[in-house]
Every structure is written in C-alpha cells, then in structure tokens.
Amino acid sequence: MNADRLQTIDGLMANIERLARELPGSNPIPTCPGWTVDDLVNHLAIVLSRMQVRIETNADPEPNTMPSEPPIGMPTYEWLARTYRDLKETLLAHDMDDPAWNWTGENQRVSWYLRRLAHELAIHLVDLDAASPTPSRPEALGIDPLLAADGLDELITVFLPSRARSAPQLVDPPRLLSFIPTDEVGRPWSIELDQQGLRAVDPVGSPDATVKGTSIELYLFGWNRPTTGLSITGDTATVQAFSAIPR
Numbered sequence: 304m305n306a307d308r309l310q311t312i313d314g315l316m317a318n319i320e321r322l323a324r325e326l327p328g329s330n331p332i333p334t335c336p337g338w339t340v341d342d343l344v345n346h347l348a349i350v351l352s353r354m355q356v357r358i359e360t361n362a363d364p365e366p367n368t369m370p371s372e373p374p375i376g377m378p379t380y381e382w383l384a385r386t387y388r389d390l391k392e393t394l395l396a397h398d399m400d401d402p403a404w405n406w407t408g409e410n411q412r413v414s415w416y417l418r419r420l421a422h423e424l425a426i427h428l429v430d431l432d433a434a435s436p437t438p439s440r441p442e443a444l445g446i447d448p449l450l451a452a453d454g455l456d457e458l459i460t461v462f463l464p465s466r467a468r469s470a471p472q473l474v475d476p477p478r479l480l481s482f483i484p485t486d487e488v489g490r491p492w493s494i495e496l497d498q499q500g501l502r503a504v505d506p507v508g509s510p511d512a513t514v515k516g517t518s519i520e521l522y523l524f525g526w527n528r529p530t531t532g533l534s535i536t537g538d539t540a541t542v543q544a545f546s547a548i549p550r
Contacts, residue, residue: 345382346427
C-alpha cells in the first residue's frame with residue numbers, strides 16, 4: 304500500500320466530508336452546471352462503491368446491481384462516508400499488484416485505483432468548495448503542487464486518451480498542444496490531437512498552442528476547472544479541441 308498516497312486521500316476525503324455536512328444540499332455547484340451539493344456527494348458515493356466492487360471482483364458490475372442513492376433516511380454525506388470506509392478497508396486488504404478491472408483496458412491493478420481515487424476526490428473537492436460562500440485556494444484544501452503534477456500526468460496519459468477515443472472527431476490535421484509548468488515541480492507535456500484521439504508525444508517543432516502556469520493551475524485547467532494566472536498562446540481551436548474531450 305502506498306502510505307503517502309493513502310494519507311493524501313484521507314486528507315482530501317476529510318475535507319469533502321466536512322463540506323458535505325456544512326453546505327446546504329441544495330447549493331448549486333458552479334463548476335458542475337446543473338448539479339447541487341447533494342448531487343455531487345451522491346455521485347462520489349456511487350463512484351466509490353463501484354471502485355470497491357471492481358477491486359473485490361476484478362470485474363465491472365452491472366449498473367442495475369449497484370445502488371444509485373443512499374438508503375432511505377440516510378443523508379447523502381453519511382452514505383459517502385460509509386462508502387469511503389468500505390472502500391478503504393478493501394484497499395487495505397489488497398496488494399497493489401492484485402488484479403482489478405478498470406475501464407481503460409490497461410494497468411488492471413489495484414494501484415490504478417489508488418491513484419484514480421486521489422484525483423477523483425481532489426477535483427470534486429474543488430467543485431464542492433466552489434459551492435461555499437467563500438471558496439478556498441486549492442492549497443488550503445490539501446491540493447499541493449506534487450499532487451497536481453501527478454494529476455496532470457494521470458489526466459494526459461491515462462484518463463483522457465481512453466475518453467478521446469469515444470469522442471467525436473477532434474481536429475484535422477493533427478495539432479500539438481504543450482503544457483509548460485512555471486514551477487519546478489511538474490514536467491512539460493506535449494500532446495497530439497487528431498481524428499483518432501489524444502496522446503502524449505515528444506515535441507517535434509513548434510506547438511500549435513501552449514498553456515503555461517503553475518502545476519496546480521495546469522491541473523485545474525486540464526480538468527476544465529476555473530483558474531487564474533495561466534498564459535495561453537497560439538491556436539484557439541487546438542485548445543478548444545482539448546477542452547471538448549469529455550471529462
């Protein structure tokens with residue numbers, strides 16, 4: 304078990320549970336149009352419960368076999384807290400190399416879920432905090448540059464490539480988009496967008512567009528969350544094609 308990553312996850316989850324209890328369930332989530340606090344908390348509980356089943360069974364459960372709402376009379380925040388406790392027990396009971404189905408078709412191991420869980424929680428913590436009267440900076444929520452740099456890596460190399468394959472036509476001809484961190488934590492990334500999808504590549508020539516910012520700013524931008532301090536230059540259509548891939 305990656306103790307450091309689990310400690311990070313515990314911290315993120317503690318902040319989610321705190322906000323879920325404090326905020327009115329009907330508060331809208333500005334970063335998730337059409338969702339309320341209750342909707343987001345319910346979504347997280349569903350995602351975590353499916354993670355647990357996939358780890359325990361090494362298979363994707365049939366949707367109609369999984370709960371889609373809390374037990375009658377249980378607040379959504381209590382349901383989320385319970386699903387997290389159950390998932391954590393499952394994670395602790397497995398080795399990171401144990402087989403566990405995931406939807407990418409690659410790296411079918413428990414370790415994949417430990418990383419995915421960290422970023423599922425981090426991004427939705429930002430969303431939940433956005434429903435507060437006075438939203439906090441990501442650093443105050445436990446999202447530090449190291450977590451953000453890892454999250455951008457996971458987004459570019461794991462999450463988006465599989466999503467882009469099922470997206471409508473992206474761009475033609477291919478375009479190159481570069482991400483340049485302005486701190487010393489993250490690493491530069493170049494991705495190619497074309498009709499087949501998205502992939503990380505070694506930069507060849509000048510990019511069609513470039514996004515510069517801190518690791519945290521790039522992480523939030525990559526997930527289509529609002530941020531400030533970015534410098535975006537080059538071809539607007541390239542940036543728009545990247546942002547249009549379903550998250």
